[in-house]
Amino acid sequence: MQPEQPSAPHPVFHLPAWLGFNAQSPEPIWLKVVIDLIVGFIAFGLAWFLRYQVQLIRPVLEVFQSPFSLYLPYVALFLVWIIVQYSGAGLYRRARTRSFIGELTMLFNGITNATLVLMAISFMTQARGFSRLMLVYLVVVSTVLLGLVRIIRRIIYAQWRKRGIGVQRTLIVGVGDAGQAVLRVMLARRSLGFAPMGYLDDDPEKSHSTLGRVRGLGTLGELPHILTSESVDLVVVTLPWTHHNRIMHIVETCQRAHVAVRVVPDVFQLSLSRVSFENLDGIPLLGIEASPSLSGAKRLLKRALDLSIVTLTAPLWVVVMVAVAVAIRLDGTGGGVFYNAERVGENGKRFKMMKFRSMIPNADQMKAQLIAQHGGDPKFFKLEDDPRITPVGKFIRKTSLDELPNLFNVIRGEMSLVGTRPPTPDEVALYADWHYQRLKTIPGITGLWQVSGRSEVPFDEVVLLDIYYIENWTIRLDIEILLRTIPHVLMREGAY
16 A cells, blocks of 8 residues: 655745735735725715715705815825824734734724824814714725725635745744644644645654655755755744754754744743743743643533524524435435444544445445555545445535534534544544544534545644644634635535
């Protein structure tokens, strides 16, 4: 059996640097400012139109009619004020972890502050025909339009990242616990703009192996050659601080090659989410929190979300399940409608997972033979043209309808809507020690692995994504994954 070869890394394209484009930001600051100026001007014009032409909410007497030209000085002041405010608040700087809500808050604060300045000036000058109601329209219209620009920008950025535009080809130095933690974040949060293209490690077992689709490129001594031959944009050093001298040598090597370098602080090789800081009269104290776990109020909240969604959508999925059951019964391949497969759940507890039958009755007996014939990872065996799949099964697997009966497992509390992929007992028997971390939470119908490529994602990368999910769980993350699952299912991405 041939080992699975990692797919070639996505190409990374660089836009012209003389226009302000760089690897970290596909859109220069000047372009962001120009777009905001144009949109702000349009917003002011629309606010004037709603007040004086549409006369929304309250009519305007003829004596108070004001042409748009009267407001041009106010328009200029408004635009200058919001640009200065946004620049000072850092809105135009690249912030990888800034949420849309955070960005919208910054937009709203700048708009309201600028509007208050206009209102104060109108009071002081007693400008005839100046409409303060129009300023209310201005706040609403500006927030909507500038917010819409941010939504469109995020969509465009996401498409650019898929094509390798605006991402940094990142080399990880050291793939111990800290290195794998960095890799998990980069794989789970593609929106941050990192493209991990490989890693270096002095451990001979790691230096030329792979972690998912990320290649081992050799030992640390090969760094100078790798920096030039692989067109590296960023080096992330994750070595323990006991290697301080070597870390400094790596930093100097990167600087000489004009490659950006970042060093991960090795605080007991823990995530900062598990480190608390206290100040004892100027002396920093670090507290180490317990390993993350989904228990207590968190589990109740997750359970409430699961049951609420399952209950509210029941009229829809029950009808679909009946239609699929009839189609399977009429497909003429024999066997039952449902397939009850033994799976390993949270903390190794086994349960029967319900699915619609999508394969011929003796499919399980053929698995070992197919692995021997086609190769692949027995811990995560997927075959695109699997001969065991029935005609109806091919459709329901492509559309993920075969997983609808998993909802009964959710109702019984054996699974969640979002979680880690539940493995079979024979897959678990092949796990390396670090793979068992993915069994520390309740399994789910969908998860980070599904919205990151599903069957196209190698097993080690699936585990890295699962560990990231466990360590960073929030109800917001569950909702985000559920929303991201919808287009992936509709587009049938990575499903077979």
